[in-house]
Amino acid sequence: MNEKQQPALSAMSRWETAAALCWIPIHVVGLPLLLAYLRPGISAADLNFWVYVIGTAYLGSFCIRFLRRDFDPLCDNLPRILIQILVFYGYMLLGNLLVGGLLNLVLPGQNPNNQAVADLAAEAGGKITVMTVILAPVLEELMFRAGLFGLLRRYNRVLAYAVVILAFAAYHVWAYALAEPLYWLFMLQYVPVTFLLCRLYEKTGTIWSSILLHILVNAVSLWALSTLRGLGL
Numbered sequence: 001m002n003e004k005q006q007p008a009l010s011a012m013s014r015w016e017t018a019a020a021l022c023w024i025p026i027h028v029v030g031l032p033l034l035l036a037y038l039r040p041g042i043s044a045a046d047l048n049f050w051v052y053v054i055g056t057a058y059l060g061s062f063c064i065r066f067l068r069r070d071f072d073p074l075c076d077n078l079p080r081i082l083i084q085i086l087v088f089y090g091y092m093l094l095g096n097l098l099v100g101g102l103l104n105l106v107l108p109g110q111n112p113n114n115q116a117v118a119d120l121a122a123e124a125g126g127k128i129t130v131m132t133v134i135l136a137p138v139l140e141e142l143m144f145r146a147g148l149f150g151l152l153r154r155y156n157r158v159l160a161y162a163v164v165i166l167a168f169a170a171y172h173v174w175a176y177a178l179a180e181p182l183y184w185l186f187m188l189q190y191v192p193v194t195f196l197l198c199r200l201y202e203k204t205g206t207i208w209s210s211i212l213l214h215i216l217v218n219a220v221s222l223w224a225l226s227t228l229r230g231l232g233l
Contacts, residue, residue, distance in 0.1 A: 009150065009153065009201070009202055009205055010066070010069065010070045010073070010146070010150075010205055010206055010207060011150055011154075012063065012066050012146050012147065012150055012151075013065075013066070015062075016062065016063045016065075016066050016146075016147075017146075017147055017150065017151050019058075019059060019062040019063065019147075020059060020063065020142050020143050020146060020147025020148070021143075021147050021148060021151070023055060023058065023059055023143060024143050024144075024147075024148070024167075026055075027051065027055050027139070027143065028171065031051050031054060031055065032047060032051055035047055035050060035051065043123065043124070044116075044120060044123070045120045045123045045124035045127055045128060046124070046127070048120060048128070048131060049124070049127040049128070049130070049131050052131045052135040052136055052139060053131075053135060055135075055139045056135045056138055056139045059139060059142050059143070060138060060139075060142070063142055063146070066146065066207075067207070067208075070206040070207045070208055071206075071208060073204070073205055073206040074204075074206045074208040074209065077204070081204050081206070081208075081209050081212075082212075084200060084203065084204065084209065085200070085209060085212055085213045085216065088196045088199070088200050088213055089213060089216055089217065091192070091196055092192050092193050092196050092217065094192075095191070095192025095193070095195075095196075096189065096192055096193075099188050099189055099191065099192060100189065102188070103185060103186070103188060103189065106182075106185060107182060107183075107185055107186065111173075111186050111189055112173070112176040112180075112183055112186070113172045113173060113176065113186070114221070114225055116176075117132065117221075117222065117225060118225040118226065118228075121222060121225070121226055122226075125226075128222075129222065132218045132219075132222050133215055133218050133219045133222065134215070136214070136218060137211050137212075137214035137215045137218060138211055140168075140214065141197070141201075141207055141210050141211045141214055142207070144164055144167065144168050144171075144194075145164070145197055145198060145201045145207060145210050146201075146207045148160075148163065148164050148167060149161075149164045149198050149201065152164070153202070160198070161195065161198055164194060164198055165190075165191055165194045165195060165198075166187075168190060168194040169187035169188075169189075169190035169191060169194060170187060172186075172187075172190055173186045173187055173190075193217060196213070197210045197213060197214060198210075200213055
């Protein structure tokens, strides 16, 4: 679609953007370290859950007007957007199949982030389900799509895609790749979904479309990981 024919990309205010961008390092490093310091012995499941609860509450309240503004175009075009979400999910599956096949030639075994989520779900299924299916899509879309992508796209569209794909992929694997450098290659698995989340946000003009796609991706992935774990695979 020609960019001129697309809905105008929703934009955070200056303060909303600042809040989203500033929260990224706090979410990734600062808050987990603080909670671990304040609650020695806290389980990994509880640590991750509260990092997302606090982050979603903070950024959600700070960006409530933005979320409300973006809700109207979602409601006005709901059937079309839901179809686009399903189409984009299909694209993601194809992209994952291609990338996964290539990675299996180099890195046999499961993505360590996926394995960690499956382990956490086995430890505290309810909390991890809420975190993965509800909290993570809202918080991560506000930080990476509305905040980072929305800001950079004002200046350079190609740069916006490149930076957000790199940042979102690194966000999911850096903690494991620091111990095993080969794990950086797993960043490739996040290229299709990150590109499609950005593209859907851009195409529909509402952050709620990428939030809903993110919810679908995480819900199906968590169900698949839990099912495979239950089967001992």
